[in-house]
Amino acid sequence: MTSINPQIDHYMNKNKNRARLLVSCPDQPGIVSTISTLLFNHQANIVESSQYTTDPSDGRFFLRIVFESEHLQENEEQIRSSIKEVAERFDMKWTLSFLYQLKKTAIFASKDITCLRELLYQWESGDLVTDIALVISNHETGRDIVESFGIPFYHIPANKDIRKEVEAKQLKLLEEHQVDLIVLARYMQILTPDFVAAYPSKIINIHHSFLPAFIGANPHKRAYERGVKLIGATSHYVTDDLDEGPIIEQDLIRVDHRNHVEDLKKKGRLIERSVLARGVKWDLEDRVLVHENKTIVFD
Amino acid sequence: MTSINPQIDHYMNKNKNRARLLVSCPDQPGIVSTISTLLFNHQANIVESSQYTTDPSDGRFFLRIVFESEHLQENEEQIRSSIKEVAERFDMKWTLSFLYQLKKTAIFASKDITCLRELLYQWESGDLVTDIALVISNHETGRDIVESFGIPFYHIPANKDIRKEVEAKQLKLLEEHQVDLIVLARYMQILTPDFVAAYPSKIINIHHSFLPAFIGANPHKRAYERGVKLIGATSHYVTDDLDEGPIIEQDLIRVDHRNHVEDLKKKGRLIERSVLARGVKWDLEDRVLVHENKTIVFD
Amino acid sequence: MTSINPQIDHYMNKNKNRARLLVSCPDQPGIVSTISTLLFNHQANIVESSQYTTDPSDGRFFLRIVFESEHLQENEEQIRSSIKEVAERFDMKWTLSFLYQLKKTAIFASKDITCLRELLYQWESGDLVTDIALVISNHETGRDIVESFGIPFYHIPANKDIRKEVEAKQLKLLEEHQVDLIVLARYMQILTPDFVAAYPSKIINIHHSFLPAFIGANPHKRAYERGVKLIGATSHYVTDDLDEGPIIEQDLIRVDHRNHVEDLKKKGRLIERSVLARGVKWDLEDRVLVHENKTIVFD
Amino acid sequence: MTSINPQIDHYMNKNKNRARLLVSCPDQPGIVSTISTLLFNHQANIVESSQYTTDPSDGRFFLRIVFESEHLQENEEQIRSSIKEVAERFDMKWTLSFLYQLKKTAIFASKDITCLRELLYQWESGDLVTDIALVISNHETGRDIVESFGIPFYHIPANKDIRKEVEAKQLKLLEEHQVDLIVLARYMQILTPDFVAAYPSKIINIHHSFLPAFIGANPHKRAYERGVKLIGATSHYVTDDLDEGPIIEQDLIRVDHRNHVEDLKKKGRLIERSVLARGVKWDLEDRVLVHENKTIVFD
Secondary structure: OOOOOHHHHHHHHHHHEEEEEEEEEEOOOOOOHHHHHHHOOHHHHHEEEEEOOOOOOOOOOEEEEEEEEHHHHHHHHHHHHHHHHHHHHOOEEEEEEOOOOOOOEEEEEEOHHHHHHHHHHHHHHOOOOOEEEEEEEOOOOHHHHHHOOOOOOEEEOHHHHHHHHHHHHHHHHHHOOOOEEEEOOOOOOOOOOOHHOOOOOOOOEEEEEOOOOOOOOOOOHHHHHHOOEEEEEEEEOOOOOOOOOEEEEEEEEEEEOOOOHHHHHHHHHHHEEEEHHHHHHHHHHHOOEEEEEEEEEOO | OOOOHHHHHHHHOOOOOOEEEEEEEEEOOOHHHHHHHHHHOOOOOEEEEEEOOOOOOOOEEEEEEEEEOOOOHHHHHHHHHHHHHHHHHHHEEEEEEEOOOEEEEEEEEOOOHHHHHHHHHHHHOOOOEEEEEEEEEEEOOOHHHHHHOOOOOEEEOHHHHHHHHHHHHHHHHEEEEEEEEEEEEOOOOOOOOHHHHHHOEEEEEEEEOOOOOOOOHHHHHHHHHHHEEEEEEEEEEEOOOOOOOOOEEEEEEEEEOOOOOHHHHHHHOOOOHHHHHHHHHHOOHHHHHHEOOOEOOOO | OOOHHHHHHHHHHOOOEEEEEEEEEEEOOHHHHHHHHHHHHHEEEEEEEEEEOOOOOEEEEEEEEEEEOOOOOHHHHHHHHHHHHHHHOOEEEEEEOOOOOOEEEEEEEEOHHHHHHHHHHHOOOOOOOOEEEEEEEEOOOOOOHHHHHHOOOOOOOOHHHHHHHHHHHHHHHHHHOOEEEEEEOOOOOOOOOOHHHHHHOOOOEEEOOOOOOOOOOOOHHHHHOOOEEEEEEEEOOOOOOOOOOOOEEEEEEEEOOOOOOHHHHHHHHHHHHHHHHHHHHHOOOOOOOEOOEEEEEEO | OOOOOHHHHHHHHHOEEEEEEEEEEOOOOHHHHHHHHHHHHHEEEEEEEEEEEEOOOOOOOEEEEEEEEEOOOOOOHHHHHHHHHHHHHHHOOOEEOOOOOOEEEEEEOOOOOOHHHHHHHHHHHHOOOOOOEEEOOOOOOOHHHHOOOOOOOOOOOHHHHHHHHHHHHHHHHHHHOOEEEEOOOOOOOOOOHHHHHHHHOEEEEEEEEOOOOOOOHHHHHHHHOOOOOEEEEEEEEEEOOOOOOOEEEEEEEEEEEEEHHHHHHHHHHHHHHHHHHHHHHHHOOOOEEOOEEEEEOOO
């Protein structure tokens, strides 16, 4: 493990015996009993557990378990294969994260670096536990701050006419850096279906409105014209339907008749950065499960 | 003055020397100076004042002034005619309310009486200073509580096939009671353009979503399906465009993946009642001015 | 089962196969596995589960499980005795509630009935699932509304000089009605240690400040004098230390320099009723566990 | 005028014809009329106006007026002397700010630079319209980011044993830079009465609790121990009574039983930065008047 930053090093050291299991499957009796007994047999202690069933009579079951074991690293393969076996029996989709393995994140940015800055700051404070592997931007604006943290910054000019070439370069970089999660921090460019398909439920976007209000371009201008009394922000997974992907988090801030479009933009920024950071944090902490076009977010 | 309830009697007695002036006109220098000098010459003291100009270089000017004078009642006509003269000079639209004259309100209700109950309670507590002249409902549900306050309750069954006849009866009652303001407290029936035209900017509706999200029917069901993380409520003046009138107030409440449509309805009720009550209160206190399709709400 | 009101009847019918288990014990491996296997062996399906450990290395473990079984009522005794056995092995404190058995609640009220009214309304709407067995008040104010729901209302005048006699009467009524939970809905009288000892962690009070700010009398007056920008409310379990018991829920509402003490009282009421209702709801739903002088509240 | 940053240059250019007048005096009829007529006679147009009277019958009157005039700079002295004359007549305290003159601010920081960073960022975005003349810190932590904006950074180690010497150095720097406002951005050192007396109502501090709850040291630790459900932050003017000065702004954020002291600190930071930035912004915009130990904050 190379050092990321003191806060994250500290977090990883403290949590090196922990893992997180995310499961979804058709509901049936005995799931919790089977998994908790499996973990007990591996000398693992459950430290957090949350579950949800869409409909107790005939639904889909979702589970998040955080467990701790003194010999986690040496037993990793055994635990994984035990879970695999159970997963087949119950027809489960599952992911297992060991906290000694840091997820890699790419941030896509543009001219307004408020969200980028917030992600960097929360990462520096140890709130976003990840390796920010690279930042890709179609402007030079954020280079200094990104590089001051020792993070590679790639300037790839982009516009809709050269989308294919741009995405090819981006995908190459993402593969080289073995990225797990992509965050669009006000990137402002539409991604092609091919790009989205390469990272299903692994691209988080921030939209500067309370979706589904003001889908599409210029939400602040339209919010101003409609005379709404709060403006919002929405972090969501990107799908092929623009602004229609599963919502992770939303919040709003009060405005009034004195606030012009420029004021809405300024106020909006303060809420966007928080809504995006929370969405990213919850994804990195394996709290978010996608079901149909909605999310289950475990506290 | 007949007694309304102890809280409102107390309020009116305390404020019998006060009046409120609402003005809007093309902006130009000297408006504040002219009006404040006019009031000074009538021995009136300005106790509250708020103003807003859409654009200082070439905009529309809005003003709300609360003033106090020991001889208000005897000078009412003189003050009114002085203001009228100034208003003509500056091309003003204006309204002048003397607090010793109580506005009359009609509430339209239906089966779910949460909002009706809140209005009655805030009126009883002296928060809504008005004479609730009558309640009209297409169900019997609220009769007991309404009549327990000595307020007339009219049950007029309604549906879209008999809209004209129903509205004729309602308009007759509204005229008989000389109503200033109509509050649709989850009335759930669409009004005809003729009805709306009879009370321009004088009908307040509560919509159970954060408009313009989920315009139209079943907003909670659609909010559930979209997977939003907060649900809202909007109080607005009624115009001919359904759910498109000027917004007075909005608010939202957090929900999560565990909340089904029924839960959204329950949580929604708690916010709807407050959003409607605030909208009504601000209108009764002459805080709301309509400009194009938006509101100016003076604190 | 006698009918309570249509909403609660509906809820109970829908949930007649459900039970809730609350557990706290010293943390050790195998607890979740043991309990989930026990429930599985009784053909019970876990539909909700939340847990918390004060400190994973050497702490106290807290668990809330909602489970469902088709033959719950006939198996009640067997399930109870299985849990009892496990509880002894793990040194557990535990409670088990079957949802076909309604908890009985007493409300203590006084002159300001805002909170009482809110509890009645949320009970009528099915949000507070309980049998409101009786209301005791030292004023007559709420009698009409309470009796309109068919709930017994007892007027017992109270002041600090006759505290013992008053409490003797109250305790007698509480026993006759076999009350599980007491809610002080702005009751404004201090209870003796003997009274508190008779209902440990079973008396919920609402304090009209954000505790520990403005402990004691006249919080709104003191909030006004200090010039705070929000005023709060706190629902908490009653202990012998006035306003020092475990906090269940808190919330605040914005005020400004224009708001005098009377305005703070009016605004405060709107938040108190909600904070109290949420605290009561969570207790009735077995979501609250007391640990030392704090609460664990499971979502 | 030297260039500060593009956003502030833009703001100043746009507002070079504007000034703000803040007034407080014993209430009496004719104040608004006199001032508005005075401004009209100077060809000045009132673009914003707010007023407040502590008690209309016998109180103190507070007024904030923003006015605009094409020949503001050349008429500055005449306007000032007209106001001076009126002020003497009405026994007014007053301040007059011309927006072409930028106020100078000093920021005092320490190890945790979250608040410092937020102030710099909001200044860069044009939200805090001021000349950040210097940053003084007792740690080196913020030097890089401060100097990257071209702002002088002074490292003056401080502790309670050398308070006098430290303050002497600080006061010398503040005088050299002709500072109007001092912001304690988590500076964590107590100031002597002499220092406070040198800048009355001109030092803004951020306290990491909802005052008056948790006055003094370690508020997050004490909040944790009390088990509160929200933690707050308060920005206030510094007086000789620690944490007792007039409150400008407060806000809170939800926490729960799972949050340990470290988590409260992390969550707290997100709210502190906003509460401080709003307090500073409002002071710079001449929105805050101190009356006894409270503030009047005009929207």
